[in-house]
Amino acid sequence: MLAGDRGPAAQMAMSILVRMARVYGAAELMDISGAHIDSTIYIGEAGLEYAERLASLGAKVAVPTTLNVSGLDEQHWQEWPVPRDWAGKAHRQMIAYQSMGAIPTWTCAPYQTEWRPAFGQQIAWGESNAIVFANSVLGARTERYPDLLDICCAITGRVPAVGLHLTENRAGQVLFRLIDVPQAIQADDTFYPVFGHLVGRIAQDRIPVIDGLTVAPAEDQLKSFGAATASSGAVALFHMIGVTPEAPTIQAAFQGRPPGQIVNVTMDDLRQARRELSTSEGQQLDMVVLGSPHFSLAEFGQLAPLLEGRGVHAGVQFLVTTSRGMAQLAKAAGHLDPLQRFGGRLTVDTCILATPMLPPNIKVLMTNSAKYAYYSPGLLGTTVAFGSLQDCIDSAVTGYIVRDDSLWR
Amino acid sequence: MRNNQEATIQLTATPIIPGAAAGRALVSNEPLSFWGGYDYRTGEITDRRHPLSGQIAAGCVLCVPFSRGSSTTTAVLLEAVRTGAAPAAIITTGVDSFFALASVVADVMYGKPVLVVALSPADFARLRSGDWIEIDEAGQVTVETEREGNDPSHR
Numbered sequence: 001m002l003a004g005d006r007g008p009a010a011q012m013a014m015s016i017l018v019r020m021a022r023v024y025g026a027a028e029l030m031d032i033s034g035a036h037i038d039s040t041i042y043i044g045e046a047g048l049e050y051a052e053r054l055a056s057l058g059a060k061v062a063v064p065t066t067l068n069v070s071g072l073d074e075q076h077w078q079e080w081p082v083p084r085d086w087a088g089k090a091h092r093q094m095i096a097y098q099s100m101g102a103i104p105t106w107t108c109a110p111y112q113t114e115w116r117p118a119f120g121q122q123i124a125w126g127e128s129n130a131i132v133f134a135n136s137v138l139g140a141r142t143e144r145y146p147d148l149l150d151i152c153c154a155i156t157g158r159v160p161a162v163g164l165h166l167t168e169n170r171a172g173q174v175l176f177r178l179i180d181v182p183q184a185i186q187a188d189d190t191f192y193p194v195f196g197h198l199v200g201r202i203a204q205d206r207i208p209v210i211d212g213l214t215v216a217p218a219e220d221q222l223k224s225f226g227a228a229t230a231s232s233g234a235v236a237l238f239h240m241i242g243v244t245p246e247a248p249t250i251q252a253a254f255q256g257r258p259p260g261q262i263v264n265v266t267m268d269d270l271r272q273a274r275r276e277l278s279t280s281e282g283q284q285l286d287m288v289v290l291g292s293p294h295f296s297l298a299e300f301g302q303l304a305p306l307l308e309g310r311g312v313h314a315g316v317q318f319l320v321t322t323s324r325g326m327a328q329l330a331k332a333a334g335h336l337d338p339l340q341r342f343g344g345r346l347t348v349d350t351c352i353l354a355t356p357m358l359p360p361n362i363k364v365l366m367t368n369s370a371k372y373a374y375y376s377p378g379l380l381g382t383t384v385a386f387g388s389l390q391d392c393i394d395s396a397v398t399g400y401i402v403r404d405d406s407l408w409r
Numbered sequence: 410m411r412n413n414q415e416a417t418i419q420l421t422a423t424p425i426i427p428g429a430a431a432g433r434a435l436v437s438n439e440p441l442s443f444w445g446g447y448d449y450r451t452g453e454i455t456d457r458r459h460p461l462s463g464q465i466a467a468g469c470v471l472c473v474p475f476s477r478g479s480s481t482t483t484a485v486l487l488e489a490v491r492t493g494a495a496p497a498a499i500i501t502t503g504v505d506s507f508f509a510l511a512s513v514v515a516d517v518m519y520g521k522p523v524l525v526v527a528l529s530p531a532d533f534a535r536l537r538s539g540d541w542i543e544i545d546e547a548g549q550v551t552v553e554t555e556r557e558g559n560d561p562s563h564r
Binding site: 012015016019020023024025038039041043044045046047049050053126127128131143144145146147148149150204205230231232233234279353374375377378379 | 479482511519
């Protein structure tokens with residue numbers, strides 16, 4: 001490929017891959033059987049030039065490849081103040097990646113599509129929350145592939161044989177023990193983003209192992225936990241004893257080695273982490289936003305009945321972000337009508353962090369997502385209040401931020 | 410009253426993306442995500458939870474242990490190279506593949522790689538914001554310091 005026998009695009013991709021293999025210290029490359037491309041997000045001219053360079057050289061993906069969120073909701077962007085120039089460029093970037101033969105999933109939750117990887121499958125995934133879910137919850141194997149490299153792996157079908165692709169590098173490194181955390185807290189959806197935020201902050205780029213859970217978390221709870229660890233830290237793999245597939249026991253999770261660090265997690269630590277997720281003071285509220293990572297069918301199913309008979313306050317926007325495919329499933333299941341009657345809106349294929357859709361008068365957001373809470377202040381210049389799904393709905397109806405803290409006292 | 414200590418420190422780094430560069434140091438022990446943390450038009454660090462929030466890193470030697478979080482960090486750094494608002498060099502404490510990749514692609518696309526080197530954590534801990542740092546092709550790092558007691562900008 002380096003010599004150009006598979007065309008100039010594969011040659012360019014392989015030349016980048018080979019230089020990166022040296023950076024990684026890889027002795028060799030290995031085959032993959034799937035990829036997920038984060039480079040789809042339109043950031044600016046350089047990323048577009050890169051995508052169109054590859055596309056114009058005739059790039060084609062060599063393995064089944066899903067696409068992350070785009071920079072444009074093709075269906076709804078004109079309902080928002082998205083600049084026309086941005087829309088045009090973001091759309092060109094979508095076209096460039098689609099032209100390489102990738103599947104237009106346009107979601108940051110590709111693990112909740114039919115392209116969900118299998119246990120042990122070697123893949124090259126971008127998008128931090130998708131990486132941590134694939135490694136941890138599914139037991140597939142991917143490194144933290146950055147934007148721009150993910151597509152090189154997809155085009156060549158190869159990755160450097162290093163890091164989390166190899167069994168010996170998947171052992172736990174730091175043990176988090178839940179100490180006297182009540183079952184009622186552990187069963188609550190809000191526990192997972194809060195705990196994940198704490199774990200990411202402490203674990204940073206290490207592999208955390210969680211012990212002491214007394215409940216069986218739902219898939220969407222693990223999704224929000226992982227997304228939080230990959231926002232406040234650089235976690236690419238976690239093990240949860242008795243929950244995730246490579247962690248039936250502590251010994252298995254650490255591959256028989258001793259933990260490098262043991263962290264005891266108390267309710268005080270969790271309360272502190274929960275406070276850290278909010279930057280707003282006071283009760284002003286402009287918008288509630290749900291769906292980072294993208295809302296799943298189960299989450300729509302949870303949301304819909306909570307909206308029945310209620311309506312969003314005139315001064316507040318209520319938005320759910322998901323993929324076009326998941327929106328169709330939610331519609332078929334009857335979950336979108338309650339959202340519409342409530343006065344809520346839907347954005348597909350992108351999210352508020354990836355497309356400039358928010359009107360300038362939106363200054364205070366509320367969300368149940370640690371990822372939205374973590375990134376909104378820096379990316380959007382808003383303040384943010386973190387709360388439960390019920391808090392978010394109650395606040396949207398009331399018109400100002402209300403939170404039920406009874407569980408967390 | 411002047412109580413300055415001027416000193417030159419020589420450190421040996423591992424070149425990840427080799428090259429020569431010099432600039433004023435911006436140092437933090439907190440890792441940084443460029444996505445939501447770096448304005449590629451101005452070089453301002455915009456992560457409001459980060460100790461370097463509000464500092465302009467364009468043309469500086471940015472010293473952070475590693476990149477945090479989102480895999481979009483590379484794309485933002487590539488944009489910064491294109492607009493001219495990238496750091497002159499980045500010093501980390503380990504091999505940070507995100508910074509390295511942005512640099513490799515910046516080389517392929519624009520012929521302008523960002524120098525990336527790694528120091529041991531002990532050597533990294535000797536750097537202070539405001540130091541003048543020169544890095545050569547072999548990874549030799551020359552640090553000119555001028556310190557008055559404790560530097561409050563360092564965390």
